[in-house]
Amino acid sequence: MASVACFVEKYNFTDPKEARALQNFKTTAEKRGHTFNFMFRDNLQEISKHDALFIRATTDPLFTAYIVSKTAWEMGLKVVDDPKSIQICGNKIHLYSLFQKHNVPTIPTIFLNKDELHHKKIMSIFRTFGRPVVVKAPYTSFSRYVEKVACETSFREVTKKFFRKSDVLAVQEFMPTAFDWRVGVLNGEVLYVCKYMVPKGRWKHGAKRRGKPSFVW
Amino acid sequence: MSVNFKYDCYNTDHSISGVKCVLVVSNIDLTTNLPTMKPSKFLESSIKDFTLNINNDYRYLKTGYYVSLHAEILDNAVIPKSENILDAHRTPILLLRASKAGIPTFPYLVTSSVKQIISEIGFPVVVFAVNPFSYDGFKIAKNRSALYRAMKSLGMNYKFDICAQPFKSEIISFKSIFGKCELEGDVERISKKVYDVFKIPLCKLHVQLLKEKAYLCGLQPLENAELSPRDLQVLSEEISQLSKNGELLVG
Numbered sequence: 001m002a003s004v005a006c007f008v009e010k011y012n013f014t015d016p017k018e019a020r021a022l023q024n025f026k027t028t029a030e031k032r033g034h035t036f037n038f039m040f041r042d043n044l045q046e047i048s049k050h051d052a053l054f055i056r057a058t059t060d061p062l063f064t065a066y067i068v069s070k071t072a073w074e075m076g077l078k079v080v081d082d083p084k085s086i087q088i089c090g091n092k093i094h095l096y097s098l099f100q101k102h103n104v105p106t107i108p109t110i111f112l113n114k115d116e117l118h119h120k121k122i123m124s125i126f127r128t129f130g131r132p133v134v135v136k137a138p139y140t141s142f143s144r145y146v147e148k149v150a151c152e153t154s155f156r157e158v159t160k161k162f163f164r165k166s167d168v169l170a171v172q173e174f175m176p177t178a179f180d181w182r183v184g185v186l187n188g189e190v191l192y193v194c195k196y197m198v199p200k201g202r203w204k205h206g207a208k209r210r211g212k213p214s215f216v217w
Numbered sequence: 218m219s220v221n222f223k224y225d226c227y228n229t230d231h232s233i234s235g236v237k238c239v240l241v242v243s244n245i246d247l248t249t250n251l252p253t254m255k256p257s258k259f260l261e262s263s264i265k266d267f268t269l270n271i272n273n274d275y276r277y278l279k280t281g282y283y284v285s286l287h288a289e290i291l292d293n294a295v296i297p298k299s300e301n302i303l304d305a306h307r308t309p310i311l312l313l314r315a316s317k318a319g320i321p322t323f324p325y326l327v328t329s330s331v332k333q334i335i336s337e338i339g340f341p342v343v344v345f346a347v348n349p350f351s352y353d354g355f356k357i358a359k360n361r362s363a364l365y366r367a368m369k370s371l372g373m374n375y376k377f378d379i380c381a382q383p384f385k386s387e388i389i390s391f392k393s394i395f396g397k398c399e400l401e402g403d404v405e406r407i408s409k410k411v412y413d414v415f416k417i418p419l420c421k422l423h424v425q426l427l428k429e430k431a432y433l434c435g436l437q438p439l440e441n442a443e444l445s446p447r448d449l450q451v452l453s454e455e456i457s458q459l460s461k462n463g464e465l466l467v468g
Contacts, residue, residue, distance in 0.1 A: 041378055042330045064378050070310050097290045115257040166278040
């Protein structure tokens, strides 16, 4: 039987539902005969004592989750999410480039370099995609760092802010939707799909509908 | 959305006997005769060839990172690989992979807790940033208040963890160009080994010297202004040499 570490951050326990879900993981693992211990930032040196690592904190190369994942990977543990997946999925430029390479249908997207931010380029983007367009920082998740812009002034304002951290941004045609799908994949097999509803009157996630959760299982 | 970019290399004979043309992408003005391309042009192109990415700053989300990533998306062999860029600039991963490759390192602690550092390492301690944004690599703390200040600054107001290592002697920082440096002995060996593992053409390395033995502590990007004419010459010579050996050198 395996010793499983579950890397979590304090914020994972602020929502009672998430705290319960984490407890369910623990109970299920223990019922199956495994040991299951939560691991926080301050006891990362214990990674090597375990056989497997399950990450529940935000998986982004910017955060500790990547350090934890890569460390465990280098030490030979089984890791979910593995570092390569974090590298790809935590960066929208990487992700959309792979979509384009493998002909996965996506919203029309271009990548904008810091050096290209000039009037001619902005006008050409508006001509290609129409107005408004959506500007995304590569490290976006749950609609954070995603903005809709319809004129050159707001385009410059938003890109200037996002260019502080990343030298390349994604710009997309605006395609309104009432929902999108989150698909959970493990070992190449689909585990679940989850419908994420966009709150009424809004164009992106990040807000609850009158206190109700914005996703439907 | 990529466009085809017409590259001089394909119109003139720059290739060297039997070796495919090396595409040098650089934000630095090199003195080499090899054709070079600016990163912004390369990012718009779809040239398929062995790519040598020369940049003073390879940090995650910076142009140096995206050039390697773009080359990989095009299925090009590239130096350095995006994965190595990511790992080399995160001190705990740098030290872990380096020690696995036999490079001497000190034990380290990844944490955001001052208390833990004091109880497990004590003073003096050297603190490295783990966040990918910091340019200046480290701070030395000899007491509790200095440690608090270092952690606040390098942890970006405690948002990110830091990597703490015991401070046992002086720290030497030096430029490493394709693994070559101006120092000799143990330090030179570390520089070469770090290049062998991570293949970062241009960086600054930090080592601690203890009883004439060098221990790797950290790696950080270089400022463009830190490159002297002599460095540019070494860099250009190394690039010319690499272009002769071509793809065989991609690890």
